[in-house]
Amino acid sequence: MSIDRPAPAGPLAPDLRIIEERVYRGGNIWSYRPAVHLVVDLGVLEGYPTNTIPGFTDGLLELLPRVGGHTCSRGHEGGFGERLREGTWVGHVAEHVALQLQQEAGHDERRGKTRMVKDRPGVYNVVYGYTDEGVGLSAGRLAVRLINHLIEPEDEFDFAEELELFLRRAERTAFGPSTAAILEEAASRDIPFIRLNSASLVQLGQGKYAQRIRATMTSHTGALAVDIASDKDMTIKLLGSAGLPVPKQETCRTEDGAVEAARRVGYPVVVKPLDGNHGRGVGLNLDNPDDVRAAFAVAKEQSRNGWVIVESFITGKDYRCLIVGGRMRAIAERVPAHVIGDGTNTIEQLVAITNADPRRGVGHEKVLTRIAVDDAAIERVKDQGYAMDDVPPEGTMVKLALTGNMSTGGISIDRTFDAHPDNVEIAEEAARVIGLDVAGIDFICPDITAPVRETGGAICEVNAAPGFRMHTHPTVGEPQFIAKPVVDLLFPPGAPSRVPIVAVTGTNGKTTTSRMIAHIFKETGKKVGMTSTDGIVIDERLVIKSDASGPRSARMVLQNPRVEVAVMEVARGGILREGLGYDRNDIAVVTNIAPDHLGMKGIDTLEQLADVKAVIVEAVPRDGFAILNADDPHVRRMRNRCSGNIVWYSLKPEDSKERAFINARLRRGGRAVVLDRTERGDMIVIKHGSRSMQLAWTHLLPATFGGTAMFNVANAMAAAGAAFAAGIGLHEIRQGLRTFTTSYYLSPGRMNLINVRGMEVIVDYCHNAPGMEVLGQFVDRYADRKAATSEWGKISRIGMIATAGDRRDEDLRELGRVAARYFDVLVVREDQRLRGRQPGEAAELIREGIREADAAGGVRVRAAETVLDEVDAVRHCVARANPGDIVVLCVDNHAKVVAELETITHSAQAGSSGDEPGDPDFDARTHPAG
Structure with missing residues (x-):
């Protein structure tokens, strides 16, 4: 950071403040490891580097002398001290102070970076590592307070007192020495762990390989054995019956009983609680009744059930x-x-x-x-x-x-x-x-030797x-x-501790690709845990229904003891908010990078969006694989971020530059999934070096609608590449793709084809212009093929479209412009969540795009209408269509839409009475989402 800026005219003031906090629990855009991310505003301090603030550096080094020894960017001890005296900005200082505070608490954290937020002078991203996220956040907050205090002393701020409070909190939340020792050993063997509570309950390993510890109790510790050990009387009796040396003892509940027991056992005696621990309430070397009575009261107070043991005193x-x-x-x-x-x-x-x-x-x-x-x-x-x-x-x-x-x-x-x-x-x-x-085992003896x-x-x-x-x-x-x-x-030597993790990201197609991959694994007999925008699925059972494409959902899958393979759909929002939620993925699949979610959370360009999506590629280990779309230049560039191997896939023909790019890699022993076009159709081929293995004809895969849905052909190729990288055989991959359909039960909300009153209704989640482009191309091909054999005459295309309200205005208009090229009738609706817009605002922007396209000419649309409510819009589209027509419904709540389509179908079959019972999974009256 340069320091040759003119100082502002305003006075120096303690203006440093935190305007945003994030905790990354896995790999993220800043680091491969968990990190705290603070967005700080320097205010007028942007014009005052540390060498211009009187007494700042000396005051900081007096309070935290070891912070000056940080290497910083200089690469040698004391580098940060040099930066302080030469002049650096207080945001950078906050990073180092937060790291040093954690070191004072015994957390050896040294990773950090500070970068200015683009186009926001005086606002910085401060990122640093943490061991305990609560301690890490507290360190950042205390660092900011300390910096402001050094600039202008705060009467109520006593750093020594605040540091003591901080250290006490760190002690409360830290693992104890026993748990920490086990976790250090696990980490040295690359065994992952997840903290399950704020104390010492920890999961080691993932999925089916998971084991748990609580301090030094393990998953193998028997509850009955713990109960016996807690009952000191029973313990001594069992050991004595096994011929092991134990003291004489009796149990009692009264003082008089204790005195009588001491007489029978023989003085001197020990009095202790039956179920105590840590030596609390123990009286030793008692040689008279008065001492026994006094010790009894202390022992009974520490006993949970009121029983007290009197035993012979063993010297040693x-x-x-x-x-x-x-x-x-x-x-x-x-x-x-x-x-x-x-x-x-x-x-x-x-x-x-x-x-x-x-x-x-x-x-x-x-x-x-x-x-x-x-x-x-x-x-x-x-x-x-x-x-x-x-x-x-x-x-x-x-x-x-x-x-x-x-x-x-x-x-x-x-x-x-x-x-x-x-x-x-x-x-x-x-x-x-x-x-x-x-x-x-506690021994009392004169000499253990x-x-x-x-x-x-x-x-x-x-x-x-x-x-x-x-x-x-x-x-x-x-x-x-x-x-x-x-x-x-x-985990005996050689025993596995990790389940394979397949992470899937991209702008479009990631949900369908994730489902295809999970289906292929399922066909091999594996129990699959999957996260997606629809929820968490464990072994084909939906356990949580919500947008589960974030890191917390990933951790829930990895905690489930049935999971043998984890397939994670990873969304941009989750990466920016909390990181990945795990340390690495064995296979990373990136489908494409297209303009969606731009203008949100500092992501304004496709290059920046690609940087976010590339986090899963960076999380691939050396023996892992990245499955990359060679047809997308942004995805292609991610190869430079992958430590492992790469499997390319491409829809392009043999004479394209993309295939030339792939062929060059194949000559060096690389892997790829390509599409060979022949007179008989398109064949998906897996290539490894000079070997070529035919996988399947695209028109025989149900999800491709006879080979017309090219986006699902691409998704199937990505899934095949991931399965091939995972070591699954060709026959199993082929069988998985042949049995995967876009039925509502297998792939809800993704290209579900439903016949309603003789119309072909397609339910899909398409919600952005790039997705609409490929969906429209599919509609063209599908309609042309259908028209060649149709008995209905002219086939009309009716589309229901919408997108989320938090997209940019231009993104909404572009959606309308693209849709206008492929549909005769467009019905514009809105999501239930308006995301900051007024009712009708998003729909009107889409209508503007439709009108612009219509005015420019060369489009298909001849009518556009607005029906804001989703279910009302579905009814309107069906009412506008005739038998034989194609109706494409781009939905927000697929369950409600499919339930409404079932109601319409049943009503038609029963003479429009609408009272007949329907499928409970579809019926709007019984469906949970209805």
């Missing part, structure tokens, strides 16, 4: 053995929360010094937990002969907790390779007896969902990489 050290898949993976010695006297500081001061360790946080957010100074801790210090304001002698250990749990401030020492083999065998057997795939059966140790607990941080981040010793065996349990 506290060890946690981690068992995964029946094998010992790590052992940690747990030392209770304590401080070591230095002869100078009080116990209270020593606790504060210990808690200042950056590794310590609240709860499980960090590798160590801060020591809490509560009544129990003060009592424990008192039992050792100290008060909190005493200064213990140098080297003296003062304990502040009874148990060695990490959650109460304890530390861990790695003992994985010190354990005696007998102890390892006992721990592994305990996990098998309880039935846990991931288990934490000696057999517990000889030294008098015992298993005191078996824990489901054991924490990993004492093993992955021991305070002393080497960390153990225990996430690997957990992921091995869920």
Whole structure:
């Protein structure tokens, strides 16, 4: 960004503000990975680069010193600091501050870019990566506030306080150490994951291969085993019956019962809740009835069902053995929360010094937990002969907790390779007896290096969902990489974790192409999950009816455990709004790029629209494929963005420049689907290098209407290319295309042919001028073929047309001009959603285009009428037609239109009574969309 602009006459002011926020959850137009996108307005700050703002750079580096070390565009450490002093704009500063704030929260994000919005001086796109989207958004907002504060101090803004609030939020939403360790291991193996809630419930893998974890519980963890481990009394009984060393114990619900149990077990004893966790409510080394009564009250308060355990006190050290898949993976010695006297500081001061360790946080957010100074801790210090304001002698250990749990401030020492083999065998057997795939076995024994059966140790607990941080981040010793065996349990080496993803985009034809691809996969026996503008379909069942061509719908498909193949229709709006919603697609299909949706969300040209659609091509991995339309120059140029292989397809004849382009690629071993024209008809041919494989005659494919619907010929070729790239055999591809029809049940709203009172009514979604062009060409060919054999005489063509109101005025006029060339009668309607226009406004613009075409001459139209309501317009078109005529209905709500056509048909058959029962899927009185 250049800085040689004159400063404005206005005064410097803290004008930076966010005018739009977006979160991309997958590949997007800015990045291959998830990103936050802020559109910021600099206001008068557009004229003030950082080197012209007094004290700005020094103030920023004082508050966030590490931000100056960012490499930025300079490519070396400290590059951004140089840019600050040379002069850069505050939008760029916001990007780097947002990244640094996330780094302060432990999120290693370094990706970002800032670009000016075209034709909007002072407005910038600020894009940066995130690990947690909530934290990423908060970082951007705090960055803007900080920049404005540095320009003009805000009385109520305390950056240290705001930073602390930000970090606390990051801690609340971050994965705990155990979950994070598993996800890091999964990521290293290219196993995708989806967070299913705001806590630790995560899906690893996709579709039929999906597994779930919640912290360290997995899809393989039995609910019965978890219940048994939660019942400490049952756990000890089962382990004891298996001959494993366990303490004596009894359960009770009253103080007197606890005292009697202690007498029978024998002092000293331990009192703890039957179903507690994290060491809460545990009383140790109790050697008299009064202590037992006091400990009983504490334990009962922590017990969910009111039962308390009294067991014999085993002396020794506290060890946690981690068992995964029946094998010992790590052992940690747990030392209770304590401080070591230095002869100078009080116990209270020593606790504060210990808690200042950056590794310590609240709860499980960090590798160590801060020591809490509560009544129990003060009592424990008192039992050792100290008060909190005493200064213990140098080297003296003062304990502040009874148990060695990490959650109460304890530390861990790695003992994985010190354990005696007998102890390892006992721990592994305990996990098998309880039935846990991931288990934490708690040993109390004098020394883990000696057999517990000889030294008098015992298993005191078996824990489901054991924490990993004492093993992955021991305070002393080497960390153990225990996430690997957990992921091995869920995904053994070589096991798949991803389902094939086929993404389809383009201006026209993407829905039909998606349905064809899904149908071919279905014919091979696969269960297909598909998203489209009509909804989400899982294994041929419509589960959600809505426009489902966005990233959220894609994630829903990938979460479904029945899905073996995912076919995603990807729309421009979803990419701009949230990105793809997944990290990559194995196959990307781009049908065409035509003028539609221009003038919306900053997309004003076909080149820009192509850049948006190319996101799915950029998401193709090296072993994947892009299926590209060689007849479209915008699609053809996408080859430069593909990391994988390309399958071209073309409708052009052999002597065309497009086929020459393809032939050059075939000579280098490329792949293509082409159309060979012969006297017998048009043959779809798949080519791979020098090999040619005939696939099907176009006139034998039902969706092509005898080969006259060339746009569906192109869609079939794209689908064939995708299926060929996926490794499906020629016979299966041929069979899939031969059995795919444009019936309403298989392809609702896409070229559905319905006979109504002797008229051929075609229901289609065509809604833009390029689509109308190819639809009109089909009507020409179809009508000519029909006229050659018709007994009805002259065939009229009636068309019902409309488009969305948020298109440009010129787009609406162009639709009218194109339609006028192909239809005798045009009925102009409007969608139910006017999208910002007044009733009748969009229809009048289309009528203007029709009138312009008529005035220019050489068009077919002889009558044009406006009927705004869709159902009324359908009735009007049918009333205008005679038997043998062709009626083309370009619809918005296909269900209501087809229901109305069924009603008209039934009424005609029953003498126009209109009271006969109809097909419930079509009948307007019963159809959900009616």
